[in-house]
Amino acid sequence: MAIGARLTIRSQGADPRATSLLADAHALGLTQVTAIDVAEVVFFHDDLPAAHRAAIEGVLIDPLLQTATWQAPTRGIDTELLPGVTDPAAQAVALAAHTVGLPVVDVATGMHYDVQPALDAATTALLARRLLANQVIERWAPAPIAPSFIDTHATAERSVDHVAIRTLDDDALLALNKERGLSMDLAELHAVAKFYRGIDREPTDVELETLAQTWSEHCSHKTFRALITVLGENGADGATITPLLKQLRECTDSIAAPFVVSAFVGNAGIVTYHPGTTVAVKAETHNHPSAIEPFGGANTGVGGVIRDVMGTAHDPIAITDILCFGPTDVRADELPDGVLHPRLIESGVIAGVADYGNKIGLPTVAGAVIYDPGYTANPLVYAGCIGVADAAPPLPGPLPGDLVVVMGGRTGRDGLRGATFSSATMDATTGDVAGASVQIGDPIVEKLVIDAMRELHGLYTAVTDCGAGGLSSAVGEMAEGVGADVDVTLAPLKYPGLRPWEVWLSEAQERMVFAVPPAHWPAVLAVCSRHGVEAHALGTFTGDGWLRVRAADLTVLELDTHFLHDGRPQRSMVAELPTPYRGEPTLPECPDPKATLLALLAHPNIASKEHVIRRYDHEIRGATVVRPLVGEGHDGHADGVVLARPTDTHGLALGIGVNPWYGLTDPERMAHAVVDEAIRNVVAVGADPDKVSLLDNFSWGDPRRPSTLGDLVMAVQGCCDAAVANTAPFVSGKDSLNNEYLGSDGQRHAVPPTLVITAMAHVPDANFTVTPDLKQAGNVLVLVGHTLAEFGGSHFEKVGHSVGQAVVPAPDADAPARYRRLHAAMQTGRVRACHDVSEGGLAVTLAEMALAGRLGITVDTLPHEHTATALFAESNGRLVCELAPADLDWFCSELGTPATVLGTVTTGTDLLIGDIRVEAAALRTAWSGGHS
Amino acid sequence: MSAPTALVLAAPGTNRDHDVAFALELAGAAPRITLLAELLADPTVLHDAQLLVVAGGFSYADALGAGRMWSLQLTHGVGDTLRAFVAAGKPVIGICNGFQVLTRTGLLPGALGHNASGHFQCEWGRLDVPAGRCVWTQGLEPIECPIAHGEGRYVHPDPAGLAANGQVAFTYAGHNPNGSQDAIAGVCDESGVVLGLMPHPENHVVARQHPRHARGTATGLGLAVFQQGVRYARER
Known part of the structure; x- marks a missing residue:
C-alpha cells in the first residue's frame, strides 16, 4: 500500500x-x-x-x-x-x-x-x-500503528447456498444449529425440516438465517408465548397455565381503559389522554451488546427504542434509561474471564446514552441506576422513549403495489445476527466472536429521519423500524399476509462487497422501512432530499403473501410469510413456582438508627445520582416542568418527571419502578411492589391515577430452568394483579431472557430477576405539579399509608442488619383509593411537597426531602411503635406530604386513614427524630459522597 | 409595527432551533427556520432577515470539534454574505453550538475547548451581565438558564482586554461550570451586534420552565435577551 x-x-x-x-x-x-x-x-x-x-x-x-x-x-x-x-x-x-x-x-x-x-x-x-x-x-x-482502511473496491460474489436439512437426524440438526448459530431448539429445527420436505427443496442460507432471526427469542418471545406446565407437589406435572403474554393482554382487556388506543401491537403502546393527541410509549433492553461494548451497546439501544416510537408514526419527545451495574469497586482480578470491569461498563454505558440522547436532541428525563453483584457479568441497560402525534386513523398498509422504501442510514456489516446473539447465553469468547454484533450509532442520521417524518404524513401507508434482524425482520413483518419482492442490490451500502445475505440481515442502525404508494414516491424523495436523508425503493409489496428476496436476477429467498410468522411450534416449558416466606416477620434490631440512616444514604442504590443525571440534557425542548433534579440547590431527586410544552396546560408524567432484591425471594410481591412504586412516582408529582399506562420490561435468567421460569410466572401474576388493582393497563412490554453468563470457571452467573415498570400518566394541570423538596419552615409533614415490619429484600438488610424471618412488602389494597384522594388534594395546590417512601424506608425519604429543600425536620410521632420498622421498613403505598399548618385538618380528612402527622419542617437543617439528631452535613456527605 | 424576521439557521444535527424559534416568537419576532443547505443554495434568503440566529445542537455530530464543520461550510459558502449582514449592523446571536460556530468563523473572538470536567454537563445557573457594547444585553438584569454542553470552556489570549473593551456579555455567577477563563459565558464582537453564549436563554422563556418555579424563587427570564435583540432590530 x-x-x-x-x-x-x-x-x-x-x-x-x-x-x-x-x-x-x-x-x-x-x-x-x-x-x-x-x-x-x-x-x-x-x-x-x-x-x-x-x-x-x-x-x-x-x-x-x-x-x-x-x-x-x-x-x-x-x-x-x-x-x-x-x-x-x-x-x-x-x-x-x-x-x-x-x-x-x-x-x-x-x-x-x-x-x-x-x-x-x-x-x-x-x-x-x-x-x-x-x-x-x-x-x-x-505506536506507530499501521492503519487499515476500508476496501472501497471490494466486490461480492452473488451466490446462494442451499443447506441440506430435510434428511438430517437429531444430532445432525443440532450440529447444524450450533455451526450456524441459529439458537433454535429441536422442535423448531424439525418444523423447518418438515416445511422444506413439503415444498420439496432445501432451504437457502438466507432463508435459514431469516427463520432463525424471526423465530429468535428476541423477535418472537417464545417463552412469553409458551405453553407452561407448573410442577405440582413432589415434582409431578400440575396444571398448565395461560401463556404469559396472553395473561398480560387479557389483563389489559379486562381493565378496558378508555384511553388505550393500541396495546401489545406493533412497535409501541399507544394511548390518548387529551382529545386530538396520541402518545406512544416503549422501553427496550440492550443488555448483551452493552456487556461487551458498553458505549456502542447503550448508544444503539437508545437509537433503537427511539425508532420504535418513530415506527408508530409518532414524534419522539423524551427518553428514559434504567441501568444496572455490578459494584464499581470490585477488584479487577476477581472478575470472571472475558468480563469488562463494572466501572468501565458504567462509564461507557452512561457516555453511550448521553451521546445518543444529547445529539438527537431529546431530553433524557427519567430513570434509575442500581448496583448489585448479580449484574457484574450481565449489566442491564433499559432505554425507553415516548412520542406524540395528532390523533389519526391507523395506517392502512402496506397495500399491494406500495414500494418497499428503506430510509436513513446505509447498510454495512454492522450487527449481523444480533437477534440470535441476544437470545444466547454469553460465554468468555463472546466478546471475540461477536465482533460484528455491536455497532456505534449515528444519532444525527436518525434525527434527520425524524425531521423528515414530520413532513411525510399521508405519504406512506405503513412504517416500521429496522431493529434486530434488520431488513429481514422489518420487511418480513410488514410483508406478513401481503408479501413483498425486494432486490437487495438496490440498498445503499456503506462500502462495497456485501453478500446478499449480509445486506438482508445487517443490523445497520438508523434505518426505517416505509410502504409508499408509487404516486407519493416523488413527494417522499423531495422531503428526504431537503433534509439530507437517503431513501431508496428496494421493491414492492405484492399481495400474493410470499416474501421474495433477490440479488438482481438471483433469487436468494422465497418463503410463505404464513410459515415465517406462524410456523414456529409453540414451546412447551416447565415452571417450578417459588415458595416465599409470608408468615409472621421477625422485628429486627437496630442499635444505632443514626448510623443505619447514614449507611443507607451512602448506599450506591440510594445515594445521589446527580453525577449521572447531569451528563444528560434534560432541558432541551423546554418542556421538562418537573425535572430529575429539583429543590433549592437543584440536586434533590424528583419521584417522577413531568413534561408539558410551555403553551400547554396539561402534560405527561413518567415514573419508574424497579426492585430486583424483592424478586430474589418473592417475585410476585416484587412485581406488585414495582408497579405500585412506578404509579406512586407519577402520582407524587401530580399525575392522575385514573390515567396511567404501564410498560413491563423483564430481564431474567434462562427460562429453561424451571425455577427461573417459575419466578417469571409469579412476576407476571403480580403484574396483572397490580394492574387490575390500580386500573392501570399494560400497553407494551418486552422481555430479555437468558441474561446469564457462563464463566470459564464453569459457573453460571444469572441476573437477579429484574422487572422494570414504566408508568406514563396524564397530568391534568402542569401548573399544579409537586416536588419532594421541603418548601417552608413551620409546615407539617404527614405520612399516608400503612407501615408494617416488611424487611424482605430491604436496603436495611443490605447495609448489614440481620432481618431474620423477613417478608417482602405485601400489596396494599387501599393504595389505589389513597392515590386518588391525594391527587384530588394536589389539584387545590395546597400539597406543598410530596415524596414516596421506597428503598431505605421513611428515614431516607425524610432525609431526602430535607436535603433537597435545605431545611430541617423535627419528627415527634412515628408510624410504628417498633423504631426500626417505623424508620426503615419498605411497606408499599406510602408517601410523605408537606402542608401548611392551616391545611392539616383538611388534608387528613380528605386522605382518611391511615395517616400519621410526623412532625414539622424547621429552619435548622438537621434531621431530628425523637432524640436522634442527624446533622445536615452528615446527611449530605453520606448521600452525595465524593460526587458533589 | 410588523414583527422583524429572524432567520434561525439549522445545520444537520442542530436541535434547539425549535426552542429558539419559540423564544423569538414570544419576543415579538417572526422566526423562520432555515436549513444550512437552503442558505448555501441561495444566500439571498438572508437579505430579508433582520436578525440571524445560529442555533444550538450537535452540528455534524461535533466531529473534529464542536462547530468546526458548520463554520467551514459557512466560511466557504456564504462568508461574504455573513460579513455583509454584520457590517449592515443587523444583530446576530449564536447559542451553544452557534457560539462555537461563530468563534470558528472568526466573527467572534476566542475559542471553546472541552469542559474542565472532560464531559457533557447539563445544569442551571445564573448569568451576570457586565456593562458593555453588546446590543443584545443593554439594560439586562441577570438571567437564569441551563447550560447543556461538553465543549464550553472559553479561552482567549487576553480576557482582561476583552472585558475592558466591553465585549464580555455574560459571566457565570458563582459557580463556573466548565473552567472558562474569567467565568466568561458569552462575548460579543467589536461592533456589539454579534453575540455568542454557551447557556440557553431560549429554555427559560416562561416562568414554569425554571427548576425552582414550584418553590416560588424563580427569577431571571432568559426571554429578556431575545426581547432586547428584537427591540434593537426593530428600532435601529
Whole structure:
C-alpha cells in the first residue's frame, strides 16, 4: 500500500480526558501507570503534498486550543477504529477536505496515548487491552500503528447456498444449529425440516438465517408465548397455565381503559389522554451488546427504542434509561474471564446514552441506576422513549403495489445476527466472536429521519423500524399476509462487497422501512432530499403473501410469510413456582438508627445520582416542568418527571419502578411492589391515577430452568394483579431472557430477576405539579399509608442488619383509593411537597426531602411503635406530604386513614427524630459522597 | 409595527432551533427556520432577515470539534454574505453550538475547548451581565438558564482586554461550570451586534420552565435577551 500520512492532534494544556483515564487505570489495578496523555489521530491513505497538509491543518486545528504534528510518534499506544465501524470523524475530514477543494478520499481515525517512558511492555499491553481499546470495535498497537482502511473496491460474489436439512437426524440438526448459530431448539429445527420436505427443496442460507432471526427469542418471545406446565407437589406435572403474554393482554382487556388506543401491537403502546393527541410509549433492553461494548451497546439501544416510537408514526419527545451495574469497586482480578470491569461498563454505558440522547436532541428525563453483584457479568441497560402525534386513523398498509422504501442510514456489516446473539447465553469468547454484533450509532442520521417524518404524513401507508434482524425482520413483518419482492442490490451500502445475505440481515442502525404508494414516491424523495436523508425503493409489496428476496436476477429467498410468522411450534416449558416466606416477620434490631440512616444514604442504590443525571440534557425542548433534579440547590431527586410544552396546560408524567432484591425471594410481591412504586412516582408529582399506562420490561435468567421460569410466572401474576388493582393497563412490554453468563470457571452467573415498570400518566394541570423538596419552615409533614415490619429484600438488610424471618412488602389494597384522594388534594395546590417512601424506608425519604429543600425536620410521632420498622421498613403505598399548618385538618380528612402527622419542617437543617439528631452535613456527605 | 424576521439557521444535527424559534416568537419576532443547505443554495434568503440566529445542537455530530464543520461550510459558502449582514449592523446571536460556530468563523473572538470536567454537563445557573457594547444585553438584569454542553470552556489570549473593551456579555455567577477563563459565558464582537453564549436563554422563556418555579424563587427570564435583540432590530 502507498505510504500515507498521519496527523496527531494534541490539546494545549492538560487534556481533561487524561485525568479520568488515569483514575480508570488505577481502578483497574494498573497502579504502575503514573501518566497518560491523549491525542487524536487522523490517518490518510495517501501521502499529502506540503500545501495540502497546510490546508488540512488550517481546517482541522484550532490554534487557541490545539497543536498538531505530521511526525508519527515512536512510542506510546495507538488505537484505530476497525474498518467498517461508524466513524463520523473520518467522514467529517473527508467532507472538510472536499469543502476546501482537496482530493482526499480514504481517511481513518484513531487515538494516540502517551504513557510514562519507563512503563514496561506487559503493563502497557494490559493498559491498552483493559482500558484504551475495546477490541470489539478497535485495534491497538504500539505506536506507530499501521492503519487499515476500508476496501472501497471490494466486490461480492452473488451466490446462494442451499443447506441440506430435510434428511438430517437429531444430532445432525443440532450440529447444524450450533455451526450456524441459529439458537433454535429441536422442535423448531424439525418444523423447518418438515416445511422444506413439503415444498420439496432445501432451504437457502438466507432463508435459514431469516427463520432463525424471526423465530429468535428476541423477535418472537417464545417463552412469553409458551405453553407452561407448573410442577405440582413432589415434582409431578400440575396444571398448565395461560401463556404469559396472553395473561398480560387479557389483563389489559379486562381493565378496558378508555384511553388505550393500541396495546401489545406493533412497535409501541399507544394511548390518548387529551382529545386530538396520541402518545406512544416503549422501553427496550440492550443488555448483551452493552456487556461487551458498553458505549456502542447503550448508544444503539437508545437509537433503537427511539425508532420504535418513530415506527408508530409518532414524534419522539423524551427518553428514559434504567441501568444496572455490578459494584464499581470490585477488584479487577476477581472478575470472571472475558468480563469488562463494572466501572468501565458504567462509564461507557452512561457516555453511550448521553451521546445518543444529547445529539438527537431529546431530553433524557427519567430513570434509575442500581448496583448489585448479580449484574457484574450481565449489566442491564433499559432505554425507553415516548412520542406524540395528532390523533389519526391507523395506517392502512402496506397495500399491494406500495414500494418497499428503506430510509436513513446505509447498510454495512454492522450487527449481523444480533437477534440470535441476544437470545444466547454469553460465554468468555463472546466478546471475540461477536465482533460484528455491536455497532456505534449515528444519532444525527436518525434525527434527520425524524425531521423528515414530520413532513411525510399521508405519504406512506405503513412504517416500521429496522431493529434486530434488520431488513429481514422489518420487511418480513410488514410483508406478513401481503408479501413483498425486494432486490437487495438496490440498498445503499456503506462500502462495497456485501453478500446478499449480509445486506438482508445487517443490523445497520438508523434505518426505517416505509410502504409508499408509487404516486407519493416523488413527494417522499423531495422531503428526504431537503433534509439530507437517503431513501431508496428496494421493491414492492405484492399481495400474493410470499416474501421474495433477490440479488438482481438471483433469487436468494422465497418463503410463505404464513410459515415465517406462524410456523414456529409453540414451546412447551416447565415452571417450578417459588415458595416465599409470608408468615409472621421477625422485628429486627437496630442499635444505632443514626448510623443505619447514614449507611443507607451512602448506599450506591440510594445515594445521589446527580453525577449521572447531569451528563444528560434534560432541558432541551423546554418542556421538562418537573425535572430529575429539583429543590433549592437543584440536586434533590424528583419521584417522577413531568413534561408539558410551555403553551400547554396539561402534560405527561413518567415514573419508574424497579426492585430486583424483592424478586430474589418473592417475585410476585416484587412485581406488585414495582408497579405500585412506578404509579406512586407519577402520582407524587401530580399525575392522575385514573390515567396511567404501564410498560413491563423483564430481564431474567434462562427460562429453561424451571425455577427461573417459575419466578417469571409469579412476576407476571403480580403484574396483572397490580394492574387490575390500580386500573392501570399494560400497553407494551418486552422481555430479555437468558441474561446469564457462563464463566470459564464453569459457573453460571444469572441476573437477579429484574422487572422494570414504566408508568406514563396524564397530568391534568402542569401548573399544579409537586416536588419532594421541603418548601417552608413551620409546615407539617404527614405520612399516608400503612407501615408494617416488611424487611424482605430491604436496603436495611443490605447495609448489614440481620432481618431474620423477613417478608417482602405485601400489596396494599387501599393504595389505589389513597392515590386518588391525594391527587384530588394536589389539584387545590395546597400539597406543598410530596415524596414516596421506597428503598431505605421513611428515614431516607425524610432525609431526602430535607436535603433537597435545605431545611430541617423535627419528627415527634412515628408510624410504628417498633423504631426500626417505623424508620426503615419498605411497606408499599406510602408517601410523605408537606402542608401548611392551616391545611392539616383538611388534608387528613380528605386522605382518611391511615395517616400519621410526623412532625414539622424547621429552619435548622438537621434531621431530628425523637432524640436522634442527624446533622445536615452528615446527611449530605453520606448521600452525595465524593460526587458533589 | 410588523414583527422583524429572524432567520434561525439549522445545520444537520442542530436541535434547539425549535426552542429558539419559540423564544423569538414570544419576543415579538417572526422566526423562520432555515436549513444550512437552503442558505448555501441561495444566500439571498438572508437579505430579508433582520436578525440571524445560529442555533444550538450537535452540528455534524461535533466531529473534529464542536462547530468546526458548520463554520467551514459557512466560511466557504456564504462568508461574504455573513460579513455583509454584520457590517449592515443587523444583530446576530449564536447559542451553544452557534457560539462555537461563530468563534470558528472568526466573527467572534476566542475559542471553546472541552469542559474542565472532560464531559457533557447539563445544569442551571445564573448569568451576570457586565456593562458593555453588546446590543443584545443593554439594560439586562441577570438571567437564569441551563447550560447543556461538553465543549464550553472559553479561552482567549487576553480576557482582561476583552472585558475592558466591553465585549464580555455574560459571566457565570458563582459557580463556573466548565473552567472558562474569567467565568466568561458569552462575548460579543467589536461592533456589539454579534453575540455568542454557551447557556440557553431560549429554555427559560416562561416562568414554569425554571427548576425552582414550584418553590416560588424563580427569577431571571432568559426571554429578556431575545426581547432586547428584537427591540434593537426593530428600532435601529
